[in-house]
Amino acid sequence: MITVDAFVVSDDPAWLDLRGTYDYLQANMYWAAKLSYEDFVRSLAFSAVCLGVYQTDDANRRKQVGFARVVSDRATFAYLTDVFIHEDYRGLGLSKKLMEAVMSHPDLQSLRRFLLVTADAQGLYSRYGFRELGEEGSHWLQIFRG
Known part of the structure; x- marks a missing residue:
């Protein structure tokens, strides 16, 4: 848990505002536009x-203002997704504190590969060591059902 003034980052699933997080993703994030609430809840589980x-x-009392999700085997591979800070709370350093919590999480310390996809936040993620795949990326394949 990281405390910044009146803000806390926590991995306690009981604290999550599932409906609020889903509604925010649906309304504001291009990658979540077609995601059903049931699929969202299953993805968290x-x-x-x-x-x-x-x-x-x-x-x-707590009000959730940000979120990040990591899909991982907790040993060698992880994928960071669904990251956001509510626009009313941007500019306070919360995205950095969220990323510090992600990168220092004990379940993610032995990873060999940590991936994410972003259209507009390369600057934030590069601070934590994320880089373009480069030539190595030519070996990656995908099925994308946008």
Whole structure:
């Protein structure tokens, strides 16, 4: 758990606002446009790590303002996806704190390969060691059902 002023990053699944996270992804993220709520919930159940960013108050109430999900075997491979910070909370360093929590998570320390796909956040992810596949990428294949 990382605390930044009134914000906490946690991997406690009981803290997640499932409906709020799904609704945000549906409304704001191009990659989630066709995702059903049932598929979203199933994706969380079979993911290695789900992290939420929460605003807390003096009464210990939490409001989820960010999210990241890691699909992984927890030994050699991981895929980072569904990352967001609600637009009302951007510019506070929360995406960096979320990424610090992802990169330091104990279940993800022995990974040989960690992947993600982004159309617009290369600057953020490069700070944590993510690079383009380069020539090595020519060996990768995919089935994409957009």
